[in-house]
Structures are given as C-alpha cells and as structure tokens.
Amino acid sequence: MKPLSVTEVNRIIKYKLKEIPQFRNVIVIGEITNFNERSRFGHWYFSLKDEGGQLSCNMFMNYQKGVKFEPSNGMKVICSGYIDVYEKGGSYQLYVMSMNTVGAGDDLLALEQLKQRLTEKGIFDISHKKPLPKYPEKVGIVTSSTGAAVEDLKSNISRRWGLSEIVIAPALVQGEKAPADIVKAIARLDEMKGVDVIIVGRGGGANDDLKAFNSEAVAMAVYNCKTPIVSAVGHEVDNTLCDAAADVRVPTPSTAAEIVVPDRNEELRRIDELSSDMSSLLKIRLEAEQNRINRLSALSGRDAFYEKLESSIEALGKALSHSFKNLVSEKEGSLFRLADKLDMLSPLAVLGRGYSISIKNNSVINTVKSVNKNDVIDVIFTDGSIKAVINEVRENE
Numbered sequence: 001m002k003p004l005s006v007t008e009v010n011r012i013i014k015y016k017l018k019e020i021p022q023f024r025n026v027i028v029i030g031e032i033t034n035f036n037e038r039s040r041f042g043h044w045y046f047s048l049k050d051e052g053g054q055l056s057c058n059m060f061m062n063y064q065k066g067v068k069f070e071p072s073n074g075m076k077v078i079c080s081g082y083i084d085v086y087e088k089g090g091s092y093q094l095y096v097m098s099m100n101t102v103g104a105g106d107d108l109l110a111l112e113q114l115k116q117r118l119t120e121k122g123i124f125d126i127s128h129k130k131p132l133p134k135y136p137e138k139v140g141i142v143t144s145s146t147g148a149a150v151e152d153l154k155s156n157i158s159r160r161w162g163l164s165e166i167v168i169a170p171a172l173v174q175g176e177k178a179p180a181d182i183v184k185a186i187a188r189l190d191e192m193k194g195v196d197v198i199i200v201g202r203g204g205g206a207n208d209d210l211k212a213f214n215s216e217a218v219a220m221a222v223y224n225c226k227t228p229i230v231s232a233v234g235h236e237v238d239n240t241l242c243d244a245a246a247d248v249r250v251p252t253p254s255t256a257a258e259i260v261v262p263d264r265n266e267e268l269r270r271i272d273e274l275s276s277d278m279s280s281l282l283k284i285r286l287e288a289e290q291n292r293i294n295r296l297s298a299l300s301g302r303d304a305f306y307e308k309l310e311s312s313i314e315a316l317g318k319a320l321s322h323s324f325k326n327l328v329s330e331k332e333g334s335l336f337r338l339a340d341k342l343d344m345l346s347p348l349a350v351l352g353r354g355y356s357i358s359i360k361n362n363s364v365i366n367t368v369k370s371v372n373k374n375d376v377i378d379v380i381f382t383d384g385s386i387k388a389v390i391n392e393v394r395e396n397e
Helices: 006-018 106-121 148-160 178-191 207-214 216-224 241-245 253-260 264-300 304-345 347-352
Strands: 026-036 044-050 053-059 076-086 091-101 138-143 165-170 197-202 229-233 357-360 376-381 384-389
Touching (some): 006 076, 026 053, 053 076, 138 148, 148 165, 197 207, 207 216, 207 229
Parallel strands (some): 053 091, 138 197
8 A cells, every 4th residue: 555645644634524514514512621812813722622522623813703702711602613624733623613602502502503504595695685775665664563663663764754654564573473473574565565675673672582583484584575674673782683684784773764764854955955066067167168258259359250159158058057947946846845745744734624632641642542531631733722631431342
C-alpha cells in the first residue's frame, strides 16, 4: 500500500466528514469550558463538555453579534453549526454559528432547529423582501380585535394620513389556536381586492406570549403572502420568526403606522416646495434667455435674424409659463381634493349633519355596554354641549 502524507490523511478525513449530512447542520448542548476570547482576530475558542467527553469549538467574530449574552466557563448553552477538520492541526471541531443559553430547555432547542430549517430554505433571504407602497389606498391589519394594538394602529394611521381605508382581520394572538387563526387572517387579506399592505402583530408580551409568531405556519404564511407584510410584534429585544420572514420588521404597532402611510402635512409641505422650486427655475431660465438676447442685440443690432431669435425665445417663455400655470393648477386641484376628503372625515362635519357625540370620562361612547344607569355623560353638538344623566340602558335584542 502506498503511504499517505499527513496532509492527505487530514484532507481525506475532512472530505469524508462533509459527506455526513448530520455534521453539516448540527446542534450541540454542553457546558462551556476553556473559554478564550483573546484571539488575535477576535474569534472565540472554547470546548463544550458533558459527563462523557469534550468537543473543541470556535465561533468566528462575524457570528458573535447574534449572541445576546457574554459566554463564560460553566455556562450551559446550545450551539448550532457544522463539524469540520482543521487540516493544519489535524483536529476536528464544531464551527459555531449561533449560541443560546439552555434556560428554555426543549422549547429553545426546537425553535433553534426550526429557525435553522427555515434559514436553509431561504425563508429569511433579503432577496424575497417586497417594497412597501408609498400611498396605500387600503391597509390590512391582522391582530386581536380587543387589544390595545388595533386601536393604536387605527388612530395613528388615521391621524397621519386619513385617506387609507383600514380593514381589520381579527385573529387570536396567543394560545394553541393562535397560529392557525393568524394564518387564515393573512390569507383572507392577501386574497382581498385592493389591499396594498398588511400589518401583522400584537402588543408587547413575555416570550411565552409570542409563541404564535415563532411558529412555522405563521412564518410560511408571511413568506408566501403576495402582499407586502410589516411585522409589528410589540417587543424590541429578540426577533420572532414572523419578524424575520416579513418584508419589514418594526418593534411596535405605532412604528408600523409611521412607515406604512405617509405624513399628510409632510406631503403638503413637499408639494409647496416643488412649486416654489419650479417657479424659481422658470424665472432663472427666462432671465438667462433675456440676457442672451440683450448680448446678441448689442453686438449686431436688432436685424431680422435677432428679431426672429427674440421672438422664438419669447414664445418659449410663454410656453414655459403656460405649462407652469397648468402644473400649479393641477397641484392646487389635488390639494383641494385632499382637503375635501379630509373635511369629510372630520368629526365636525358629522356634527353639522345633525349627529352628536356622547362622551364619558373623556372617552367616546361607542357601545351601550360602556355606560350604566345614573352615569353622567357629555353630549356634544355642532353649536355646544349638554350634560346628561343616564336613566335607562337598553341593548338591542
């Protein structure tokens, strides 16, 4: 038998290891020992041990940013990565790509395995992210119909823009039935005609409250949705699978409203700036052409050639002025239409048509269930208000 060099032996072992599927994606639980972060390149070198042995590990610096804690000797962790051979040293080791503490036990291990599978399928790839529309006409919302998140989203969207129709697809956001409920709500809005963007999420909560947004079903529903999706699960520390699969992730429902619709005041200011800029540019252009005419006239007198040139430039100036006036008129028409729409949405306009608004404790009364007999309420009309006492409460049968 022909003898093999040391390099050849190590290389053969390296290639054989790569042929074993279990070693390409492996998750290992163990206790950290021999931890050393004083690498010249900033890498972490350590071992994982249990009662039966040790496994050499390293974690390159570019993967360390995903670790939310400081590793130390004696800490029990879950590491995911791949097994490979370091040829020069003739040793195999675990190349760690992610690390978590073992606090959550089997749940955390299952989540890490699911996250790894979805990552391999490309569910979280940036190439799949869809851009959000700038002026959505219809905004879909998937969240609990009774939580604070839905009211926060509705009020902020209406306050910022006021021209987008809001469609609520209510869904459970925690509990065993929540993932299926969220998936159905997303599909319902995705199939609805005219929905330009979907916000899915909930208010803040503990890790257990967010389990629905870490389910494979929800992550796949978000990934497969044809309509752009914003994930607004109310937490800022850790990302859920829903966050990673969505086209855009924001920390709170309030932030979702800010990025989904524009600020109408900012848009009106921008139109004013554009009108002013166009007026200035037109004035500069006309002055430049007039100066050119004056220079040519001074050199050669006002003969037929220059008179014809002057006439052409004057016609150009009139055409530019006419185009500018038409553009300004068009923009003014858009502003007036926008103002009319906003006026129609105004509560004062509703009052002017003979309706009134009832208020209890500074909150609008929108259901008889929120008042009781002998409660004192304020009733607001278009020309004033009255204070009234509830004598009887009758609910529709």
